[in-house]
Amino acid sequence: MWRGGSNTRTCKRRFFSSPTRSRHHRPPYICRLHSRGSQHLKAMAEVDHLAAERATARFDVEEMKVAWAGSRHAVHVADRMARLVASDPVFRKDNRTMLSRKELFKDTLRKAAHAWKRIVELRLTEEEADLLRQYVDQPGYVDLHWGMFVPAIKGQGTEEQQHKWLPLAYKFQIIGCYAQTELGHGSNVQGLETTATFDPKTDEFVIHSPTLTSSKWWPGGLGKASTHAVVYARLITEGKDYGIHGFIVQLRSLEDHSPLPGVTLGDIGGKFGSGAYNSMDNGVLRFDHVRIPRDQMLMRLSQVTREGKYVHSNVPKQLLYGTMVYVRQSIVADASKALSRAVCIAVRYSAVRKQFGSQDGGPETQVLNYKTQQSRLFPLLASAYAFRFVGDWLNWLYTDVTQKLEAKDFSTLQEAHACTAGLKAVTTSVTADAIEECRKLCGGHGYLNSSGLPELFAVYVPACTYEGDNVVLLLQVARILMKTVSQLASGKQPVGTMAYMGKVQYLMQCKSAVSSAEDWLNPDAIQEAFEARALRMAVNCAQNISQAASQEEAAGFYERSPDLLEAAVAHIQLIIVTKFIEKVHQEIPGHGVKEQLQALCNVYALYILHKHLGDFLATGCITPRQGALANEQLGKLYAQVRPNAVALVDAFNYTDHYLGSVLGRYDGDVYPALYEEAWKDPLNETVVPEGYHEYLRPLIKQQQLKLSRL
Numbered sequence: 241m242w243r244g245g246s247n248t249r250t251c252k253r254r255f256f257s258s259p260t261r262s263r264h265h266r267p268p269y270i271c272r273l274h275s276r277g278s279q280h281l282k283a284m285a286e287v288d289h290l291a292a293e294r295a296t297a298r299f300d301v302e303e304m305k306v307a308w309a310g311s312r313h314a315v316h317v318a319d320r321m322a323r324l325v326a327s328d329p330v331f332r333k334d335n336r337t338m339l340s341r342k343e344l345f346k347d348t349l350r351k352a353a354h355a356w357k358r359i360v361e362l363r364l365t366e367e368e369a370d371l372l373r374q375y376v377d378q379p380g381y382v383d384l385h386w387g388m389f390v391p392a393i394k395g396q397g398t399e400e401q402q403h404k405w406l407p408l409a410y411k412f413q414i415i416g417c418y419a420q421t422e423l424g425h426g427s428n429v430q431g432l433e434t435t436a437t438f439d440p441k442t443d444e445f446v447i448h449s450p451t452l453t454s455s456k457w458w459p460g461g462l463g464k465a466s467t468h469a470v471v472y473a474r475l476i477t478e479g480k481d482y483g484i485h486g487f488i489v490q491l492r493s494l495e496d497h498s499p500l501p502g503v504t505l506g507d508i509g510g511k512f513g514s515g516a517y518n519s520m521d522n523g524v525l526r527f528d529h530v531r532i533p534r535d536q537m538l539m540r541l542s543q544v545t546r547e548g549k550y551v552h553s554n555v556p557k558q559l560l561y562g563t564m565v566y567v568r569q570s571i572v573a574d575a576s577k578a579l580s581r582a583v584c585i586a587v588r589y590s591a592v593r594k595q596f597g598s599q600d601g602g603p604e605t606q607v608l609n610y611k612t613q614q615s616r617l618f619p620l621l622a623s624a625y626a627f628r629f630v631g632d633w634l635n636w637l638y639t640d641v642t643q644k645l646e647a648k649d650f651s652t653l654q655e656a657h658a659c660t661a662g663l664k665a666v667t668t669s670v671t672a673d674a675i676e677e678c679r680k681l682c683g684g685h686g687y688l689n690s691s692g693l694p695e696l697f698a699v700y701v702p703a704c705t706y707e708g709d710n711v712v713l714l715l716q717v718a719r720i721l722m723k724t725v726s727q728l729a730s731g732k733q734p735v736g737t738m739a740y741m742g743k744v745q746y747l748m749q750c751k752s753a754v755s756s757a758e759d760w761l762n763p764d765a766i767q768e769a770f771e772a773r774a775l776r777m778a779v780n781c782a783q784n785i786s787q788a789a790s791q792e793e794a795a796g797f798y799e800r801s802p803d804l805l806e807a808a809v810a811h812i813q814l815i816i817v818t819k820f821i822e823k824v825h826q827e828i829p830g831h832g833v834k835e836q837l838q839a840l841c842n843v844y845a846l847y848i849l850h851k852h853l854g855d856f857l858a859t860g861c862i863t864p865r866q867g868a869l870a871n872e873q874l875g876k877l878y879a880q881v882r883p884n885a886v887a888l889v890d891a892f893n894y895t896d897h898y899l900g901s902v903l904g905r906y907d908g909d910v911y912p913a914l915y916e917e918a919w920k921d922p923l924n925e926t927v928v929p930e931g932y933h934e935y936l937r938p939l940i941k942q943q944q945l946k947l948s949r950l
């Protein structure tokens with residue numbers, strides 16, 4: 241219907257020699273087809289191409305929305321904020337990938353200012369304001385201002401410092417960022433080089449970048465927007481280096497935004513993908529003996545007295561890393577958002593897209609009906625739900641640990657570190673790979689910017705690196721696992737998410753009782769297999785490290801680090817599976833909702849088991865036959881998910897604006913939208929492209945001349 245080949249050919253001839261034309265003077269063929277497209281769009285606007293899919297759902301979608309969002313209130317607020325953003329033309333984002341870097345950055349400033357205006361005008365609550373910013377969906381300096389600068393002051397500043405700085409930040413009288421990473425060091429925080437030397441004569445710190453590699457490099461919001469930063473630097477007083485501490489440093493004038501004396505700063509340059517994270521002004525910063533008052537050192541954890549004496553409060557020094565722990569837990573929640581967006585696009589489009597299957601001109605097969613499509617897509621759908629629930633749990637853990645820390649109980653600090661680091665690493669790696677898989681699941685159209693997937697990938701993929709490189713974070717988890725295994729012999733009972741290791745005698749020798757595919761639907765069977773696999777992998781690593789008797793323990797750890805990574809992943813996957821099982825055990829209202837979540841939980845667990853079958857077999861937790869039965873059950877579960885798939889992504893409750901994808905439209909009317917979108921590209925502003933007269937015409941003429949001479 242839309243393959244108007246003959247029209248196109250005629251018109252191309254007609255305009256071959258015409259000069260460039262603006263979009264407002266479209267050639268008739270474009271206008272004709274285009275207006276047909278618009279009319280069609282209008283006529284079809286009320287047609288729901290996915291209605292048949294929605295009709296097959298065997299559960300109450302509205303109640304699933306509640307299960308996904310966490311409460312009826314959460315659904316309501318999110319819905320209101322999403323619509324507020326979607327209906328406001330300032331928040332338009334469909335042209336983002338076509339903007340130059342400068343235009344994109346200015347657009348980000350405009351959106352941030354407009355969002356703030358709306359927040360103030362409408363007197364939005366903190367919860368509403370956070371959601372509004374989320375739905376604006378454009379990385380920018382505000383993410384770092386609210387996400388790291390404010391939390392760093394809250395977590396590491398004294399009451400007095402909070403009292404002074406937070407009201408300024410809350411009202412945007414200052415804009416802040418988090419300046420930790422340097423050109424030479426990011427992962428190794430203790431290796432940072434920037435210095436903060438106390439000068440008792442003036443009661444000031446002198447902040448200095450002694451080398452090129454000590455230049456701050458990467459902080460978001462630093463390049464162009466921030467007036468202030470929390471800067472991490474080596475504290476030197478009385479001639480002694482006391483290691484890394486945080487300092488509030490003003491960078492730019494509050495009058496004209498020019499850098500203060502001794503401060504050199506700018507943007508570090510374009511990043512991966514069009515649009516995407518280029519809206520963020522990641523920056524470079526150097527200090528040349530910049531002086532700040534002593535009371536701008538964040539002094540909650542340790543202090544420097546007027547005389548220059550260093551005093552460390554009686555708290556673990558790792559509390560300095562508290563802001564990173566906070567952000568890592570929020571990144572897990574973000575993973576489920578990014579993953580669910582990609583999956584929503586791929587599921588809806590797979591239900592619309594048809595290929596093959598008809599020999600006689602009858603209807604073709606929806607690609608969602610292909611078993612291969614299901615086996616690639618449904619585990620990702622299940623993972624989105626799994627990450628959502630483990631994210632909620634992690635948020636609870638973080639809040640609980642924070643309350644304990646307030647009461648000077650540091651016993652759960654290690655648990656918080658291991659869970660935030662490990663879950664951040666696993667969920668971001670899976671999500672980044674899954675977005676790319678969703679792009680492939682959408683075939684050629686997935687590669688178009690208008691599918692929304694390239695930009696989502698480009699925005700998301702640095703999450704595998706920022707807030708801690710995923711490998712570095714998993715090695716932290718592995719270290720804690722090794723410590724826990726080594727303590728088992730002394731009878732110390734592990735707690736929290738490590739508690740299962742206390743069942744070492746049983747888990748090291750247990751054999752799975754599964755004898756049919758259905759047996760794998762028993763959560764106890766799944767739990768036991770995952771616990772045994774994780775523990776056996778950790779114990780194997782510990783034995784291998786200790787057997788390298790000639791080596792220091794650290795050298796053994798280094799040698800075995802690839803295996804340790806896998807052991808850490810197994811432990812984290814166990815946590816995700818456990819939290820999903822616990823969620824499904826709760827009372828969940830709504831017709832069919834619990835059954836669907838149960839099915840997704842089983843898909844998630846059995847998919848991981850299938851994917852990592854080598855681990856399960858090598859550690860002897862299950863037999864090859866039991867592995868085959870798990871795969872058989874997985875196939876049955878996919879068939880169960882199939883009629884519910886579209887409704888399961890509808891439950892994410894995303895507006896078309898937030899999804900930003902012509903393939904993921906709620907109404908499934910994909911083709912006219914794709915067609916319409918193509919004409920918006922700046923390259924289509926003229927029929928004859930710029931450069932034709934300089935390069936194409938002479939080339940063609942030259943060839944014609946050569947041919948005519950033959």
Ligand SMILES: CCCCCCCCCCCCC/C=C/C(=O)SCCNC(=O)CCNC(=O)[C@H](O)C(C)(C)COP(=O)(O)OP(=O)(O)OC[C@H]1O[C@@H](n2cnc3c(N)ncnc32)[C@H](O)[C@@H]1OP(=O)(O)O
Binds near residue numbers: 428562699716
């Ligand atoms: C819908 C889509 C949306 C997408 C999202 C939109 C955009 C959102 C915006 C996001 C913006 C992102 C901005 C990014 C910001 C940043 O990246 S900030 C910089 C982050 N940097 C890092 O994360 C650095 C990583 N490195 C470290 O954390 C540390 O260097 C290290 C690797 C942990 C090592 O630390 P070190 O001090 O050298 O210690 P170790 O010797 O390894 O360990 C000593 C003991 O300390 C314990 N420990 C380590 N860390 C912690 C911690 N955080 N909390 C508690 N305890 C910790 C460790 O276990 C050791 O314990 P013991 O063995 O008992 O001694």
Ligand SMILES: Cc1cc2nc3c(=O)[nH]c(=O)nc-3n(C[C@H](O)[C@H](O)[C@H](O)COP(=O)(O)OP(=O)(O)OC[C@H]3O[C@@H](n4cnc5c(N)ncnc54)[C@H](O)[C@@H]3O)c2cc1C
Binds near residue numbers: 425459460522710711
């Ligand atoms: C988009 C983006 C935004 C950012 N925003 C900020 C910000 O706002 N503020 C800020 O301070 N920083 C920010 N960062 C910096 C970020 O935190 C660091 O890039 C990150 O912590 C990784 O450190 P690195 O770059 O030093 O990587 P490296 O450590 O140099 O990593 C390079 C490679 O070495 C490997 N590696 C490193 N150490 C080990 C080890 N011990 N064992 C095995 N392998 C190892 C890594 O796995 C990786 O493969 C941002 C980065 C990005 C990409």
